[in-house]
Amino acid sequence: MSAVVQMRPQAQPEADSATAVLVELTRKRSPDDRQRLLMGVAALCESTAGNRAAPALGQIFVALAAQAEREIRLTLSERLAEAAWAPPALINMLALDEIEIARPVITSSPVLQDADLMRLLIEATLEHQIAVARRPGLSRRVADAIVERGESVTMTALASNRTADISEAALTRLIEQSRRLAGLRAPLTRHPRLNEALARELYQWVGQALRQSIGERFKIDDALLDTAVKDAGDQAVRSGGWRAVPISPREDGDRRDMEARLVEKLKTAGQLRPGLLIRALREHRLALFEQTLAGLGGFTEAHTHAAVRAPTAEPLYLACIAVGVDRAVFPSLLVELRKLTGGYPGDGGWTASTLNPPAAARAFLHIMEKSAEV
Known part of the structure; x- marks a missing residue:
């Protein structure tokens, strides 16, 4: 009589033990146990990445993470931040979590x-x-x-x-x-x-x-800045001599009065700043620009009105430097102004200088006085 020998698969005590631990952890509810469970599933996902079991494990992983406490999700995000094997659904879920949890995966995850x-x-x-x-x-x-x-x-x-x-x-x-x-x-x-x-x-x-x-x-160098300033401006109307242009009474008198009151109020409160010049131009408020320039420099409105409509930008440049406008800002100011005035002040006849504000103010007033004599 021959003996019948029954063959059994070779035991895998380590795998069985790890699985048993995870199964046992699923029955527990403490934060520490849930964190151990998630880390255990993470290790299992990493070890099975690429085989047929991985997608199913990934789904389990996502379901567990969705129910995890904040500190567990943060730990998970930090662990998976650089893991190429991490389930995409989980990484996207963590990326939409609060920013402290999301930041590690947004910054580093190759899965995104x-x-x-x-x-x-x-x-x-x-x-x-x-x-x-x-x-x-x-x-x-x-x-x-x-x-x-x-x-x-x-x-x-x-x-x-x-x-x-x-x-x-x-x-x-x-x-x-x-x-x-x-x-x-x-x-x-x-x-x-x-x-x-x-x-x-x-x-x-x-x-x-x-x-x-x-x-x-x-x-x-500054020579390039000068070139950029001139190239940035529109090709404007040119004239033969410099002459101040008086304020027309037909211009919106009510609007100018309103802007003048605003400038005076800001000046009295100590809130009048050069930045209002750019803001006025961007809001298409030419009268406010002229009033602000006059208020900042102690000039007359006739002076600033004339500088805006001059055949060259030299007077306006000097007036702006006098009130504290950075010369690097002047090109953008000039471009915006010419959009409102149809090309004024005109092009040519001026260069960026190194005058300090008081010297620029004196030069501006000198030009105004000379122009009044013409």
């Missing part, structure tokens, strides 16, 4: 794709969007979307991200935005994709320290 990051720009909070803008190696598609949305703090974060793939067109738009957003200027001056042509444009909007930084990189 451009479509996921674009979704965060649309659906998530501003803090999430900033984290997206700071993500290392950010793609051109997402960088373009950030610039297109035009959110100031997100664009500033993007400008500070030296590894982002920012196109020249997007960088040009950021430089244009730096005219109104001072926070963009410093990171843009240091940006590795800044070229000489863009540096010349940026040079007009930054302060002295940043101009020096740009000059050291691209050898830009």
